[in-house]
Amino acid sequence: MRRFIAGFLAVSMLAAVGCSKNTDNKEQTTDKGKDPAPSQPAAAQVIRINIGTDPETLDPAVSTGVPESNVQLSLYEGLMRLDKDGKPVAGMAETHTVSPDGKTYTFKLRDAKWSNGDAVTANDFVYAWKRALDPMLASEYAYQLYYLEGAEAANTIPLNQLEADGKTEKKGADGKPIARPEADIKKDWEAAAAKIGVKAVDAKTLEVKLTSATPYFLSLTAFHTLYPVHQKSVEAGKADWFRKPETLVGNGPFKLVSWTPKDKVIVEKNPNYWDAKAVKLDKVEYYLIDSEATATQMFEAGQLDIIESGVNNAELPRLKKEYPDELKILPDLGLYYYRFNVTKAPMNDVKVRKALTLAIDRQLIVETITQGGQLPAMSEVPGGMPDVSGDFRANGKDFFKDNDIATAKDLLKQAGYPDGKGFPKFTIMYNTSEGHKRIAEAIQEMWKKNLGINVELENVEWQVYLSRQSELDYDISRAGWIGDYIDPMTFADMWVTKGGNNQTGWANAEYDKLIATAKNSADVAVRMKAMHDSEKLLMDEMPILPIYHYVRVRMVSKNVKNWSEPLTSGMNLREAYLQK
Numbered sequence: 001m002r003r004f005i006a007g008f009l010a011v012s013m014l015a016a017v018g019c020s021k022n023t024d025n026k027e028q029t030t031d032k033g034k035d036p037a038p039s040q041p042a043a044a045q046v047i048r049i050n051i052g053t054d055p056e057t058l059d060p061a062v063s064t065g066v067p068e069s070n071v072q073l074s075l076y077e078g079l080m081r082l083d084k085d086g087k088p089v090a091g092m093a094e095t096h097t098v099s100p101d102g103k104t105y106t107f108k109l110r111d112a113k114w115s116n117g118d119a120v121t122a123n124d125f126v127y128a129w130k131r132a133l134d135p136m137l138a139s140e141y142a143y144q145l146y147y148l149e150g151a152e153a154a155n156t157i158p159l160n161q162l163e164a165d166g167k168t169e170k171k172g173a174d175g176k177p178i179a180r181p182e183a184d185i186k187k188d189w190e191a192a193a194a195k196i197g198v199k200a201v202d203a204k205t206l207e208v209k210l211t212s213a214t215p216y217f218l219s220l221t222a223f224h225t226l227y228p229v230h231q232k233s234v235e236a237g238k239a240d241w242f243r244k245p246e247t248l249v250g251n252g253p254f255k256l257v258s259w260t261p262k263d264k265v266i267v268e269k270n271p272n273y274w275d276a277k278a279v280k281l282d283k284v285e286y287y288l289i290d291s292e293a294t295a296t297q298m299f300e301a302g303q304l305d306i307i308e309s310g311v312n313n314a315e316l317p318r319l320k321k322e323y324p325d326e327l328k329i330l331p332d333l334g335l336y337y338y339r340f341n342v343t344k345a346p347m348n349d350v351k352v353r354k355a356l357t358l359a360i361d362r363q364l365i366v367e368t369i370t371q372g373g374q375l376p377a378m379s380e381v382p383g384g385m386p387d388v389s390g391d392f393r394a395n396g397k398d399f400f401k402d403n404d405i406a407t408a409k410d411l412l413k414q415a416g417y418p419d420g421k422g423f424p425k426f427t428i429m430y431n432t433s434e435g436h437k438r439i440a441e442a443i444q445e446m447w448k449k450n451l452g453i454n455v456e457l458e459n460v461e462w463q464v465y466l467s468r469q470s471e472l473d474y475d476i477s478r479a480g481w482i483g484d485y486i487d488p489m490t491f492a493d494m495w496v497t498k499g500g501n502n503q504t505g506w507a508n509a510e511y512d513k514l515i516a517t518a519k520n521s522a523d524v525a526v527r528m529k530a531m532h533d534s535e536k537l538l539m540d541e542m543p544i545l546p547i548y549h550y551v552r553v554r555m556v557s558k559n560v561k562n563w564s565e566p567l568t569s570g571m572n573l574r575e576a577y578l579q580k
Contacts, residue, residue: 045280045578047560049571050287050295052309053432053462054262058242060224061132062139064466064501066482069224070308070570071286074267075250076227079107079125079206080218081574086486086566088218092120092228092251092274093206102213102522107206112274114230115255122200124228130193131234132225135159136185140470140500141225143493144484147217147519149197149209157188212520219485219568253279253574262288280562280577290432290462299326299555305578306563307555308571313435316371319555326555329372333384333483333567334550335491336439337377338428338476339469342543343505346424347475351415353542356476358400358408359450360443362548369438372553376402377546380535384567385488388528392488396532399539405450412451420452426475427456431465436478439547469503477503482550483568488531489518490568495538506543 055068060076063069081091094110112120129148132139133155146152160177197209210217220226230249237247248256253276254267265286269279287304289295295310296319311319311327319327340347340356347353362376375382378398385392401407409419417423428444430436440457447453455476460468469477481501483490493499493515497507511534518530538544552565563576 045282046285047281047283047305047573047576047578048285048287048303049306049308049573050289050298050304050310052288052295053290054288055265056463056466058248058256058259058265060227060229061128061137062141063224064140065462066570067288067309067462071265071267072224072227072252073570073572074252074254074284074574075248075256076224076229076252078223078227079109079221082219082222082566082569082572084564084566084572086568088222091222092125093221096218102215103210105208105210105217106201107208109204109206110274111204112251113272114249114251115270115272116230116233116249117272118230118249119203120228120251121203122206123203124231125206125226126198126200127231128229129198129226130154130196131229133193133196134189136189139225143496143500144220144223144225147210147212147214147220149211150192150195151197154189154192154196157185157192159185213522214519216485216487216489222569223484254281254284257283264288278575280575281573284573292434296555299557304555305557305560306571311553311555313369313371313553314438316553323555325558328552328554328556330552330554330565331384331567332550332552333382333486333490334481335377335380335382336374336478336480336547336550337380338443338545338547339474339479339504340476340543340545341472341474341505343472344475346415346417347426349415350542351411352417353545354400355408355411355415355451356447357542357545358404358411360446360545360547361403363402365439365442366548369442370435370548373551374548377549378402380538380544380546381488381491381531382483382549385483385486387488388525392528392531396535399536408451412453417453420454423451423453425454425456427458428476428478429458429460429465429468429474430478431462432459440478472503472505476545479544480550485568488528488535489515492518492531492534495534495543504543506541508537508541511537511541 051067051070053067055071056065057063057068058071060072063072077091079091079093080088083089092109092112093107095108097106109120109122114120129145131137133142133145133151135155135157142155158180160179199207201207228251233247233249234241237244241247243259245256245258253270253273255270257266257268259265266283268283269281273279289310292310292312295304295307296312296315298304299307340353342348366374366376378400379393379396381392383391383393387395428440430440437459444455444457447455468474481491494501495506496512496515514530514534518527521527559578559580561577561579563571563573565571
């Protein structure tokens with residue numbers, strides 16, 4: 001999932017890649033009255049977990065971050081959900097069939113209810129998916145629905161006159177193209193939305209038509225952008241419907257009780273959940289602590305049961321010795337990197353971008369700062385992705401050398417800044433985290449020592465960080481990405497022109513063509529070649545600066561049982577319980 005990552009070691013992930021991150025291999029029965037483990041669960045079934053920062057939103061159509069996805073995993077459920085091994089299993093859809101050409105899916109919904117008792121219907125999915133595609137909602141993840149017939153066309157209808165007629169040059173006082181009348185946009189949207197390949201055949205049957213066969217589509221239906229939402233509650237609650245228990249009506253194993261900004265989000269067991277008997281917890285308290293030192297201290301004092309985000313990496317050597325059973329270093333599928341704003345000088349010069357990329361000692365960063373087994377990244381796509389045969393990364397290559405100072409200095413000289421002379425001031429922006437700060441300070445020192453240039457650092461809160469990144473209001477911005485499904489496309493399609501998660505200003509028509517080829521071809525060899533070629537093009541242009549591939553570093557109390565964290569998912573507490 002997803003996604004931008006808030007906390008540092010919820011952003012420090014992928015050394016050895018595997019499937020499952022379940023730490024308790026015992027089978028748990030869901031039959032009432034049977035013992036799920038050698039002894040009965042503890043009486044007070046409340047888990048306290050730190051997720052690192054205040055969620056920006058709990059609206060699944062527009063959320064982008066790991067903190068958000070962790071809470072949403074408790075509140076919602078898609079057509080499919082991921083099991084402990086990351087495989088899609090029946091969620092809201094009890095059964096499904098696929099046409100011989102792989103392009104038409106028919107889902108039969110089970111008898112499930114929303115948290116307020118209303119029936120979950122096929123129309124809830126139609127409404128939710130079309131809502132996510134509505135260009136007026138401006139969902140950055142709308143492209144995860146582009147696999148549907150007509151979806152991309154509907155999501156990209158013109159919102160301003162310049163796009164509408166291709167000739168209007170007149171702009172408003174703010175310098176931006178003049179917006180089209182809302183009535184015109186609405187008319188175009190309604191016509192385009194009618195052609196999107198999703199419909200309710202009846203209350204319990206959902207038909208989905210894809211533009212081409214997509215091998216990972218079932219996994220996508222477990223992703224938050226494709227969750228259903230309760231139409232009446234969304235529309236009654238207006239813009240902030242997701243903040244209030246009375247209007248955030250979910251269909252997941254838990255329901256929202258309260259959300260206190262910068263403190264905690266509390267959810268409790270949803271008695272209307274279709275598989276409520278499998279849910280052992282009475283309540284989950286999501287703490288919003290962005291201080292790694294504080295979170296670690298609270299865990300050691302018994303005030304937290306889980307640190308999903310916020311393990312103090314400076315304390316890792318001690319924690320490994322003192323908490324060998326509680327400290328979990330797990331596989332992940334992600335990249336910690338910096339974004340370049342290629343619309344601003346000097347980052348608009350590829351020689352500058354490459355010089356900055358090469359003048360970093362990644363090995364030093366992972367050995368002395370992150371210390372969790374992260375791998376230096378000289379590519380975008382991490383290991384663990386399938387290829388025609390074998391592993392996509394193993395079949396690819398590193399695209400540059402780590403800490404290549406001589407080449408970096410030469411590139412900077414070619415760009416007109418010999419030994420850094422005359423290089424303009426610029427800033428690295430990062431969201432609040434001691435870990436992000438330590439990495440930024442290390443890179444700041446490396447660039448000064450290796451290239452003779454100075455960089456300033458700017459710490460901003462999560463919501464500000466997301467807003468400024470989307471508005472290209474930065475020079476260089478720290479970022480992290482975790483795969484949403486196990487296919488190289490989950491990294492590749494981020495960088496298409498005007499992609500919702502691109503946010504670098506970079507655009508390349510040839511790259512767009514390669515991604516289109518990979519998405520539309522049924523030939524695996526053609527798909528994978530296009531994605532290898534697209535990665536090479538991305539690394540040649542360097543709109544991003546890879547730093548390392550993640551592992552997930554967690555602290556989990558020995559009392560917490562039956563939790564899991566699939567490779568492409570947040571922490572799943574659906575069947576977890578406390579046992580003392």
